[in-house]
Amino acid sequence: MKRHLITTIAVATGSVLLAACGGGSPGAGGDPKGPVTIKVSVWNYATTPEFKALIDGFKAAEPSITVKPVDILAEDYARKLTAMLAGGDTTDVLTMKNVIDYSRYATRNQLMPLTGEAKAVDKTAVPALSTYDLDGKYFALPYRQDFWVLYYNKTLLKKAGVDEKTLTNLTWPQYAELAGKLTSGTGASKVHGTFLQTWRSVVQAVSAAQTGGDQLGGNYGFFKDQYALALGLQRSGAALPFATAFTQKITYKSVFSSGKAATLPMGTWYASTLLADKASGKSTVDWGMAPMPQIAGSSKVTTFGSPTAFAVNKKAKNAAAAKRFVTWASGPEGAKAIAKVGVVPALNDPAVRDIYFGLDGIPNDPIAKKALTPDDVKLEMPISDTSSDVDQILTETHQLIMTGEKDLDAGLAEMSSRVRSEVGR
Amino acid sequence: MTAPRTVRASATWAALALLSAAVLVPFAWMLVSSVKLDDEVFTVPVQWIPKQFHWENYVDIWTTIPMLTYLKNSLLLSVVITVLQVLTGSFAAYGFAKVSFPGRDLLFYSYLATIAVPWQAYMVPQYILMEKAGLVDTHLSLILLQAFGAFGVFLMRQYYLTIPDELLDAARLDGLTEYGIWARIVLPLSRPAMASLALVTFVNTWNDYMGPFIYLTDNDLWTVQIGLRSFVGAYDAQYALMMTGSVLSVLPVVVIFLFGQRYFVQGIATSGMK
Amino acid sequence: MRRFPGPRRTTLAGWTFILPGFLGFAALTLVPVMATFGLAFLDWDSYSTPEWVGLANFERLAANPTFWTALGNTVFYAAGHVPLTLVASLGLAVLLNRRIRGVQYFRTALFFPYITSLVAVAIVWNLLFDPDLGPVNQLLRALGAGDPPGWTSSTTWAMPAIIIASVWRDMGYYMVLYLAGLQTIPPELYEAAEVDGAGAWQRFRHITVPSLRTMTFFILIMLTVSSFKVFDLVQVMTEGGPGRSTLVLSQLIFREGITEGRFGYSSAIAVVLFAVVLVLTMVQFGFSRRDER
Numbered sequence: 001m002k003r004h005l006i007t008t009i010a011v012a013t014g015s016v017l018l019a020a021c022g023g024g025s026p027g028a029g030g031d032p033k034g035p036v037t038i039k040v041s042v043w044n045y046a047t048t049p050e051f052k053a054l055i056d057g058f059k060a061a062e063p064s065i066t067v068k069p070v071d072i073l074a075e076d077y078a079r080k081l082t083a084m085l086a087g088g089d090t091t092d093v094l095t096m097k098n099v100i101d102y103s104r105y106a107t108r109n110q111l112m113p114l115t116g117e118a119k120a121v122d123k124t125a126v127p128a129l130s131t132y133d134l135d136g137k138y139f140a141l142p143y144r145q146d147f148w149v150l151y152y153n154k155t156l157l158k159k160a161g162v163d164e165k166t167l168t169n170l171t172w173p174q175y176a177e178l179a180g181k182l183t184s185g186t187g188a189s190k191v192h193g194t195f196l197q198t199w200r201s202v203v204q205a206v207s208a209a210q211t212g213g214d215q216l217g218g219n220y221g222f223f224k225d226q227y228a229l230a231l232g233l234q235r236s237g238a239a240l241p242f243a244t245a246f247t248q249k250i251t252y253k254s255v256f257s258s259g260k261a262a263t264l265p266m267g268t269w270y271a272s273t274l275l276a277d278k279a280s281g282k283s284t285v286d287w288g289m290a291p292m293p294q295i296a297g298s299s300k301v302t303t304f305g306s307p308t309a310f311a312v313n314k315k316a317k318n319a320a321a322a323k324r325f326v327t328w329a330s331g332p333e334g335a336k337a338i339a340k341v342g343v344v345p346a347l348n349d350p351a352v353r354d355i356y357f358g359l360d361g362i363p364n365d366p367i368a369k370k371a372l373t374p375d376d377v378k379l380e381m382p383i384s385d386t387s388s389d390v391d392q393i394l395t396e397t398h399q400l401i402m403t404g405e406k407d408l409d410a411g412l413a414e415m416s417s418r419v420r421s422e423v424g425r
Numbered sequence: 426m427t428a429p430r431t432v433r434a435s436a437t438w439a440a441l442a443l444l445s446a447a448v449l450v451p452f453a454w455m456l457v458s459s460v461k462l463d464d465e466v467f468t469v470p471v472q473w474i475p476k477q478f479h480w481e482n483y484v485d486i487w488t489t490i491p492m493l494t495y496l497k498n499s500l501l502l503s504v505v506i507t508v509l510q511v512l513t514g515s516f517a518a519y520g521f522a523k524v525s526f527p528g529r530d531l532l533f534y535s536y537l538a539t540i541a542v543p544w545q546a547y548m549v550p551q552y553i554l555m556e557k558a559g560l561v562d563t564h565l566s567l568i569l570l571q572a573f574g575a576f577g578v579f580l581m582r583q584y585y586l587t588i589p590d591e592l593l594d595a596a597r598l599d600g601l602t603e604y605g606i607w608a609r610i611v612l613p614l615s616r617p618a619m620a621s622l623a624l625v626t627f628v629n630t631w632n633d634y635m636g637p638f639i640y641l642t643d644n645d646l647w648t649v650q651i652g653l654r655s656f657v658g659a660y661d662a663q664y665a666l667m668m669t670g671s672v673l674s675v676l677p678v679v680v681i682f683l684f685g686q687r688y689f690v691q692g693i694a695t696s697g698m699k
Numbered sequence: 700m701r702r703f704p705g706p707r708r709t710t711l712a713g714w715t716f717i718l719p720g721f722l723g724f725a726a727l728t729l730v731p732v733m734a735t736f737g738l739a740f741l742d743w744d745s746y747s748t749p750e751w752v753g754l755a756n757f758e759r760l761a762a763n764p765t766f767w768t769a770l771g772n773t774v775f776y777a778a779g780h781v782p783l784t785l786v787a788s789l790g791l792a793v794l795l796n797r798r799i800r801g802v803q804y805f806r807t808a809l810f811f812p813y814i815t816s817l818v819a820v821a822i823v824w825n826l827l828f829d830p831d832l833g834p835v836n837q838l839l840r841a842l843g844a845g846d847p848p849g850w851t852s853s854t855t856w857a858m859p860a861i862i863i864a865s866v867w868r869d870m871g872y873y874m875v876l877y878l879a880g881l882q883t884i885p886p887e888l889y890e891a892a893e894v895d896g897a898g899a900w901q902r903f904r905h906i907t908v909p910s911l912r913t914m915t916f917f918i919l920i921m922l923t924v925s926s927f928k929v930f931d932l933v934q935v936m937t938e939g940g941p942g943r944s945t946l947v948l949s950q951l952i953f954r955e956g957i958t959e960g961r962f963g964y965s966s967a968i969a970v971v972l973f974a975v976v977l978v979l980t981m982v983q984f985g986f987s988r989r990d991e992r
Contacts, residue, residue, distance in 0.1 A: 437794060441795075441799075441805050442801075449808055451824070454826075516719065516720060517720035519716050526714065539732050540924050541980060542969060543930065545953040546966060546969030547969070550734035569727055573723035573724040574728075584913075587913055603709070603716070617878075618879050634931075635931075650816075686803065686807070
């Protein structure tokens, strides 16, 4: 025991020196001959059905390659991945949960280039691909595309005598009015007309997408109308106050699935959760999807969202097999596999869309179809070196405005001045 | 001026009773939530008596997540780390407190200095080191990291300082070696301190989240804390079962506490110290 | 001071006592910590070639208002948490170091907050502190407070709320250490004092406090250090918000290091934190030395 310990310590001490020299060998990836096993980093495997769907589907297509998920807690996914990569981890396929982290790993040279594979992809069918373009190079291929829609509770709408069709072309003032109409009850039986998740994107990303404002620009006057709307909703009681949702960590899932809110602006990923909850009997909500409300005078449906992609680790043990998985998962076969579990694939293809709308439980009325075919999907947050620093400041100030600690004008002024003075020096 | 003894004693008692009840409120909430449905957990105002008791949560938890594996892993880590920490801590502390030799203080200050650096700061260098040694994703990595902590050395040293030197000098006169003094005199005398150190090490290891989170990736190696946290992910929130798991995870620590209490509060033989 | 065995023998014995533990500690903690100090002068993101940048990281830090906010918040937290926890844990230990009915229950109950899962702790305290419906503010209103604090939703009151929760959580832990310390005081001392007619307060001041000096010193250091390193509780209760009102240094280190991968910059913050704690610890050491004389 003791001997073993001393050896370990000696090895460990020696390796520090190695580490300090930045040692480490790149992954050797030969052609997959015979059975190989690749590891794929995923989050919340048990409750995120798309991963199992992809892994099972790939197994059927390529029986010689076994795929082993490396399960990581969703909340901590980015941090864990950063630590793993810093230590020289050899997990083959890395799921890129968001685009800002993708650009960080890619510019740090931690991902294997997939430019050749990306060139083979039909860009018109996969609009999200361009998001991963870093000076003409690609390091990941998108397989899933989320964007925001307005979920609504059909039962509550009927009770308030609201025709679902009015949700087809809502403007923001109409949405606020509707939320007021749908609010009822007091105390434990209180139902809010809408629920605004505490994320800053609920106000800021949608405002940027629809007004064309730049979230990295350092001038945030364009947020004003959207903030006035959100503050108005909580003041009138049509939405749960931000302070309560923030301190009590109340999430959209518990509110909407228990029928405590009649409408909810949220990403398309929530549909697969609702689907699964209904199948398991956890929720009985009868729900629909409408397009996001628009600013007055707009004839198009503009919303925002973010793609999810697979990348290959630069130090992958089985790079060739990993590339085959990534290509398969982001191609038509992978798209069909995830559409079957209620996830919107990055590949925009009529056959895939039919699978999605054919699912039992996915609303397939004209309103939902319009919601799911928006005219324009803007990227949730532009990619740049400064994205995460700006994101931090915008999040902090968002909390101050929404809790009423700063009034709207002062808050927006602080946002602008902090971004200008603290970022990019 | 002073109230009669009995009045004062019962006032103290009442204050303690009130305080301990207040202190237990969050635990009571855990207990109550553990027999609720998921949507009933977060209600404003708090529902202190569940409408219906869902005892099946205590059955479901074992099959919903590999609770038994998690408990076994946590127990293994906590026991091994506690034993090692108490041993290395008290052994080294004797050197620091009772043997004087050149270089001693320098070594001690290096221990002390590292206590002041937050783990978040050297997490990455440490991780790289472990990765190079091939120990990431093994229990051994966590055992090595936590068994040689500075805390134990510091705590035991402070305690040993209160043991009079005369006692040890007498033993030296009797021909005992330094090791003999440590084993036969100091160790038995320091039972309360060892019990406290064991208890706090056990609890800290048991409740540690960041360590297992950074070092353990394989699901079969997960501890109770990561197992439970993985429950409340972005895509699911089974809060009631999470609380059921939390209650179960607290139980072993309560048992250890009740069992260990005897040692650190029963009193030591003070006669030997005069 | 008399030394019975020859100096060479004690030196050998001393090293053999210390080395086994020290080697493990040096390899696994001391080396990474020293690496952190080196990193503070580098620009390094774990993958790029480390580049020597001298004091650039520190200059950037000094110009960053978020750093100063975090430093201020950390000092605020420590200033509340250290004295309150020290007094509470000492008081409880003294009260519970005697034979009263139900002492076992009280000790266990008071230690409970420390072992209850942090997730539950955060949830319950946030419920208790809810500005409108929370029991804390209901009580304050009943006592006549017209406009009770907004607690964790207010930039002014979020940190006091965290301090209250942290004292609640930690006092049982330090009580256990104090209980071990109280065991070293021979009961005869108290008996003698009582015969001399000393009251409870006098016995506490003249026997208990001086006898607990080494333990108090230890607890004071641990409390100071852990206050400056506070992370978990803030993370689960407010995540540093609202705004930056409860952002503490170790969160900033974690964010810059692990989340953003700026290891050089985050190490620089760690070095500053270390320096602050070091100065405070040395002051405490100084006082303890003076007391010993």
